[in-house]
Amino acid sequence: MVPKMHEWSLAAGIIQTVEDECRRQSITRVQSLELSVGELAQIEVDTLREALSHLKKGTAMSGSRITIRKERTRMSCRKCMHAWSFMESRKQLSPLQKGGDNAVHYLPSTVNAFITCPSCGSPDFDIVSGFGLSIMSFTADGRKRA
């Protein structure tokens, strides 16, 4: 099994960003954190959870409850306006290039280099939803901060 180390790096980014925000707002304790994981980034949620659980020790987030919501990725073609899901296109990734999946995993915005609109074949499409990993909100010292 390929180790999923990218998730650890992203988890470190979450902890660092929240810690920085806590310092800015003089927050001592984070109660909850809500994350959104876009399907496009192909993040392994269990690994992300494990990494967060390990890395939050000794930080303002140490006792926090972390909710991770998965979001389906939808695309919309700028040329023919066709709308479709990433799952429909994912099969395009593998035959194109060895490691193609990985490129989109690391840099979701490179997806336009690897897949095309299933209706007209254009690579000029928008990601409407489910882009990457985002910190949606957090609650600290008894109130919602963002």
Added chain:
Amino acid sequence: MTPALDLRDGLISGRLEEIGRVLLFASGKGGVGKSTLSASTAYLLSSRGSVGVLDLDLHGPSIPALFGIASCSFRESREGLVPAKVDTVHVMSIDSFVRGRGLPARGVRKAETMKDMMAITNFGPLDTLVVDLPPGTGDEFLTALEMFRGREGIVFVTQPSMLSWNVTKRALGIAVAMKSGIAGVIQNMGRPLRQIERDCSKMGVPVLGSIGYHGSISDRPVSRLRGSAFMRELKNVLEAASLL
């Protein structure tokens, strides 16, 4: 729903804390030798310290070719993607991901890609990070000014022609207005133009020097330019500007 916090901010600030300085190579026009100068500068600097190159020319990456490789590689670690060392320089390029494909990217997606690249790349401790920017004053230029604020020294590259300078001057004007750190202007591929020196003087921006036209360096990787007249001239310019 808009995200509350951008997790890349924490990663990027952590990465930049390990980097002594960031030299951004920018220009108004394409084809002025900006990538060649940034790759060569990185190569020269690497004999005196640890250096990384970040190729953010999303639509026209040429850093891998300038280091004589088809495409750069990286390895995954828990601290981020570790770029391969090519010769003596750690090289990360958008081409490490798209591998020869064009990247159709608009507006905000370009800024996303640049921030993602800086956030996920673990250069480790560096004396200097050299960043190769695309020409122009659009998303990439503005995102770079914002992302590296406080660490940056921008080297503007122009050809010694009014056609090239009149465009580069616009980018320079934006950087001045945004109070960015400007290292100065290099006139590349010809004899220096007095008008450029006069304009820079008015703007309070140093002219770092000029480099002549060296047609023979075309398509040669930087490692094979060692000892060439081009490298000697560049070295003189960088030393005189205390950048080397």
